[in-house]
Amino acid sequence: MDFFDRKHIIITGGTSGIGKAIALRLVRRGADVSIIARRQSLLGQTIAEFEEHKARPDQTFRQFSADLSNWEEAQSAIETLTADAPPDVLINSAGYSHPGYFEELPVEVFQRIMAVDFFGTLYPCKLVVPLMIERGSGHIVNVSSVAGFLGVFGFTAYSAAKFAIRGFSDTLRQELKPYGIHVSIVYPPDTDTPLLHYEDEFKPLETKRLSGNAGLLTADEVARAVVKGIEKKRYVITPGFESTLFFWLTNPIFTFVNWYMDWVIAKARREKAQDGRQAG
Numbered sequence: 552m553d554f555f556d557r558k559h560i561i562i563t564g565g566t567s568g569i570g571k572a573i574a575l576r577l578v579r580r581g582a583d584v585s586i587i588a589r590r591q592s593l594l595g596q597t598i599a600e601f602e603e604h605k606a607r608p609d610q611t612f613r614q615f616s617a618d619l620s621n622w623e624e625a626q627s628a629i630e631t632l633t634a635d636a637p638p639d640v641l642i643n644s645a646g647y648s649h650p651g652y653f654e655e656l657p658v659e660v661f662q663r664i665m666a667v668d669f670f671g672t673l674y675p676c677k678l679v680v681p682l683m684i685e686r687g688s689g690h691i692v693n694v695s696s697v698a699g700f701l702g703v704f705g706f707t708a709y710s711a712a713k714f715a716i717r718g719f720s721d722t723l724r725q726e727l728k729p730y731g732i733h734v735s736i737v738y739p740p741d742t743d744t745p746l747l748h749y750e751d752e753f754k755p756l757e758t759k760r761l762s763g764n765a766g767l768l769t770a771d772e773v774a775r776a777v778v779k780g781i782e783k784k785r786y787v788i789t790p791g792f793e794s795t796l797f798f799w800l801t802n803p804i805f806t807f808v809n810w811y812m813d814w815v816i817a818k819a820r821r822e823k824a825q826d827g828r829q830a831g
């Protein structure tokens with residue numbers, strides 16, 4: 552049986568670019584896919600595409616229109632889509648970016664990018680984690696960016712939000728590991744999607760020169776890496792050669808540090824359990 556067969560997977564931003572490419576791969580593998588985005592017309596079109604690619608007749612697809620930067624809308628979306636069962640996998644791909652020189656970017660751009668990229672990732676996690684803990688399994692995938700581990704000229708707003716996703720995910724991984732819940736973080740390089748084309752309208756020349764060095768992937772190439780990363784339960788997913796090279800050059804002992812922290816955390820939890828038994 553396929554690894555993803557009959558798994559319920561919620562994908563935010565599943566109507567476009569990377570999120571949609573991941574969704575299509577999972578639909579073809581027999582997953583029951585639910586998508587969240589704002590534009591109702593794209594949600595409807597995407598579900599119709601899923602129907603054309605489904606792997607079995609009783610596969611179910613659901614959609615919910617919500618602005619995930621809004622806590623109440625995120626709550627309605629996740630509560631509706633998890634009414635029957637918690638998701639096996641939550642993939643947070645919804646995102647927004649607007650590059651420019653720091654001194655020229657209005658403060659509203661920083662607020663909007665943090666609201667969509669960081670809080671739009673945090674809210675679905677906050678809502679599904681209690682359900683996954685109760686069930687004792689699950690996998691959360693947060694889409695950051697190369698700009699989420701490397702500051703990139705012109706991306707003061709976007710890099711800050713994507714670094715925030717990294718800090719959040721690194722910590723969430725440690726806290727959810729004892730419950731049997733996996734966390735992954737994805738660091739895509741430039742990827743040919745509507746978001747990249749939008750960014751291109753505003754990128755300073757310096758940003759264009761820098762991103763010209765890092766290669767361009769298709770959304771499906773990123774999706775392939777993400778799907779493989781979920782199957783292999785990888786924490787760090789770096790689609791493409793450049794992303795992989797830059798991540799491991801800038802974080803050479805990351806795996807060792809994580810292993811050491813997991814060991815200390817497991818020891819502390821054993822101590823806590825022992826103290827609890829003695830007190831009881």
Ligand SMILES: NC(=O)c1ccc[n+]([C@@H]2O[C@H](COP(=O)([O-])OP(=O)(O)OC[C@H]3O[C@@H](n4cnc5c(N)ncnc54)[C@H](OP(=O)(O)O)[C@@H]3O)[C@@H](O)[C@H]2O)c1
Pocket residue numbers: 563564565566567568569570587588589590591593617618619620643644645646647648667671694695696697738739740741742743744745746747
């Ligand atoms: N493309 C790249 O070069 C690149 C590189 C690194 C990382 N990334 C990251 O990859 C993720 C996907 O980006 P993409 O390039 O695939 O972008 P995209 O094609 O523009 O797709 C973005 C998706 O997010 C949804 N979305 C945006 N704002 C939302 C909100 N407030 N609430 C709910 N849904 C929202 C969009 O639908 P609606 O507009 O209808 O809401 C759409 O489905 C993002 O997190 C992005 O930062 C992209």
